[in-house]
Amino acid sequence: MSQTPSKASGESLLFLTDEQLRKGIEAMFFAYRGFTADPDRILEERGYGRAHHRAVHFIRRSPGTTVNNLLSILGVTKQSLNRVLRALIEDGLVLSEVGTRDRRERHLTLTAEGAALDRALSDAQSHRMRMAYKAAGPEAVAGFRSVLEAMMDDTMRAQYDALKDRG
Amino acid sequence: MSQTPSKASGESLLFLTDEQLRKGIEAMFFAYRGFTADPDRILEERGYGRAHHRAVHFIRRSPGTTVNNLLSILGVTKQSLNRVLRALIEDGLVLSEVGTRDRRERHLTLTAEGAALDRALSDAQSHRMRMAYKAAGPEAVAGFRSVLEAMMDDTMRAQYDALKDRG
DNA sequence: TTGGAATGTCAACAAGGCTGACGTATTGTC
């Protein structure tokens, strides 16, 4: 299992020690905490959680999407999503309209108030990401994105790719 | 708030459209799912969750650490940590020993069985990370790490840095 | 037209966060 580095930590070829991999794992852990910290503060003020954030984000991203589609993107059960969706609808942030072609479906869109919340959350999160990008430099940003994309499951990457065009 | 790109998506200077930032946010979301997917499967078999994983990981990382120290690394309350720690101790994965210098403290270490679980989890997670690194290339890896590190809060980065040497 | 599949809703439960209160052992200070 554990590697015995023949030379040292190579830079041209990809030789990775357990320590390097472990450090990468920890970087993900701590960075994800930072990544969610700012939106969490905003959400708390309104009594929402991360689940609400995710729902709002992806509805904004794909206006008119169905509950089923949102389900597969978020990777949760419909019952779980339904709870947060119900709250958002009752609070007037999300609009749920019966489908015209298939009346079993509900098409979800953000109201003006929902869009405002999305903007507040997105701005907070983008600000941190912009600062990180600025600190790390353009090449680092490209590397960051390509490692993250390679880390997704295939099914996730398909959904990730399907969301609008590539940055 | 929204930007009006004067030229296009620049590559030499760091000019970032809302779309690019949004794509970065989504990359974090989907990648983190992939990042936790493999360990989650292993944990489920044994009736553990991510909280147990985190505890085991950082005890392995800092053998003999105190409960208080672990608390500040994980960023949870002692009541929360105590629940998972109690389970791990009862199951014989973690050893809790009264401190010699300060007998109020408990020093935590992994038993052989605990170390075995850590290895299984770490191998699963490292494998995916290694594949992602290999797919993205050495320069991407460096960029990945530097963006993640820039995204942490200062207090988190201090703890991240304190964990062994730099990869 | 009827039975099965798909979509979405309601109810109940579990994991794992949280706060608050409290007990105990130990340390360090006045």
Added chain:
DNA sequence: GACAATACGTCAGCCTTGTTGACATTCCAA
């Protein structure tokens, strides 16, 4: 030596967000 502070454990109860089970509605195909 008395006493406050520290480190840890625990009980009780709450919230979010995941889960499964049961069920109503709607569509479609046999």
